[in-house]
Amino acid sequence: MLPAIFQEAIPLLKKIEQAGFEAYFVGGSVRDFLLGRPINDVDIATSAFPDEIKDIFPRTADIGIEHGTVLVIEQSGEYEITTFRTESDYGDYRRPDTVEFIRSLEGDLKRRDFTMNSLAMDADGRVYDPFNGQEDIRRKVIRTVGKPADRFSEDALRMLRGVRFVSQLGFEVEPLTMKALNLYSRLLSHIAVERKTMEFEKMIGGDHRAKALQLLLTSSLFEQLPGLSGQKEVIQEISGLPLLKSLNTDQIWLLLSSYIDGSPAEFLKSWKLPSKVIKERTKEKQILSKRTDEGWTKELLFHSGIDRAYNVEKVYNCIHSISSGAIEGLTDDYHALPIKDRKELMVTGKDLMEWKGQKGGPWVKETLERIEKAVLYGEIRNDLETIRRWLETCRQSERN
Ligand code: ATP
Ligand code: MG
Numbered sequence: 001m002l003p004a005i006f007q008e009a010i011p012l013l014k015k016i017e018q019a020g021f022e023a024y025f026v027g028g029s030v031r032d033f034l035l036g037r038p039i040n041d042v043d044i045a046t047s048a049f050p051d052e053i054k055d056i057f058p059r060t061a062d063i064g065i066e067h068g069t070v071l072v073i074e075q076s077g078e079y080e081i082t083t084f085r086t087e088s089d090y091g092d093y094r095r096p097d098t099v100e101f102i103r104s105l106e107g108d109l110k111r112r113d114f115t116m117n118s119l120a121m122d123a124d125g126r127v128y129d130p131f132n133g134q135e136d137i138r139r140k141v142i143r144t145v146g147k148p149a150d151r152f153s154e155d156a157l158r159m160l161r162g163v164r165f166v167s168q169l170g171f172e173v174e175p176l177t178m179k180a181l182n183l184y185s186r187l188l189s190h191i192a193v194e195r196k197t198m199e200f201e202k203m204i205g206g207d208h209r210a211k212a213l214q215l216l217l218t219s220s221l222f223e224q225l226p227g228l229s230g231q232k233e234v235i236q237e238i239s240g241l242p243l244l245k246s247l248n249t250d251q252i253w254l255l256l257s258s259y260i261d262g263s264p265a266e267f268l269k270s271w272k273l274p275s276k277v278i279k280e281r282t283k284e285k286q287i288l289s290k291r292t293d294e295g296w297t298k299e300l301l302f303h304s305g306i307d308r309a310y311n312v313e314k315v316y317n318c319i320h321s322i323s324s325g326a327i328e329g330l331t332d333d334y335h336a337l338p339i340k341d342r343k344e345l346m347v348t349g350k351d352l353m354e355w356k357g358q359k360g361g362p363w364v365k366e367t368l369e370r371i372e373k374a375v376l377y378g379e380i381r382n383d384l385e386t387i388r389r390w391l392e393t394c395r396q397s398e399r400n
Helices: 010-018 028-035 050-056 105-110 133-139 148-154 157-169 175-190 193-204 209-218 232-239 249-259 264-270 275-294 298-304 306-319 326-336 349-356 362-376 384-399
Strands: 023-026 043-046 060-064 069-074 077-083 085-088 098-101
Touching: 010 023, 010 043, 010 050, 010 069, 010 077, 023 028, 023 105, 028 133, 050 060, 050 069, 050 077, 060 077, 085 105, 148 157, 148 175, 157 175, 157 193, 157 209, 193 209, 193 249, 209 232, 232 249, 249 264, 249 275, 249 306, 264 275, 275 298, 275 306, 298 306, 298 326, 298 362, 306 326, 349 362, 349 384, 362 384
Parallel strands: 043 077
Antiparallel strands: 023 043, 060 069, 069 077, 085 098
């Protein structure tokens, strides 16, 4: 029995077949199925042209019709269905200048990057494998379809994809493919940052990330990555951290930001990450510096919030190879804080102005901060009357 994710899509394949065309599962889903790995999403390839697909299914959306991809919306979900195609004239080491729709499965599989990704499976679970992808999967080998030099010059991103598959699958790069990787790494400079970032994020999330980082070094591909050119020592050091595998993608961006020379925000911007991600990691980098210098004070924990504090502590532990359960202690400390947010203070600026009979000004903010600190450190209870009396006592002792 095929896994449910395929089962649900089989009626689509059958519908296309009934209309007189071929349809197959292709790409990563077939590879991951044969590997017994979890399947992300299923891609479907077909001999039907986009207009023919739109005639078969009532609900569709043109999401990449110029490349032959139509989104089919069915009750069981949304599926990308792509017409078999060849690609030609890669004038600029990246995307093809022209794509041509074809009717032959083999022609479509031939344009794919690696043998393990050039497999197709029909509705009955029969696998089509003209480039011996199954054998390479068994041997745990990454090999280009056709001559590696040609395939990497056509689209240089494939080299970085190779490294990310090393990271995700732990495979070895076959010797001729490796030779081309070393020879052509410079061509990666032609690739748009966004495409590099997508592959790099998958790479740093893989189980074999240390191995992949080493491969970035030996192939010199790292020289073509934003903010990492010339950072050989950094990559070397990071790849050797025993706890590297314990970090998620956000935490690895923070780790990288804390190792590279220069501004973390500039580094993250060079990868064109979303501005929210840049903001968060930049804040966390500041917290990490404070945590490194002074440890976790109640104030630092309060101002960080538990999510940021958690990321920071994970990265701190990774940098210093601390594998003990310090993280749980941190969560306990956070939950023990009398207040978690300024808004939880029982007193407001308005109260202060009323009590003192004075207009607003910088003194309000300063006083609130003093109260906040006193409440955080347990010097006073967070209760309106206690705070009022405490302020009076403070004022009296200031007068004396
Ligand atoms: P994932 O599980 O991460 O989605 P995937 O192998 O499905 O891995 P995708 O980026 O989703 O990777 O691409 C789908 C398929 O399209 C690949 O398996 C491969 O056959 C083909 N492909 C993708 N990018 C390229 C490329 N740059 N050159 C040639 N073929 C490619
Ligand atoms: Mg995929």
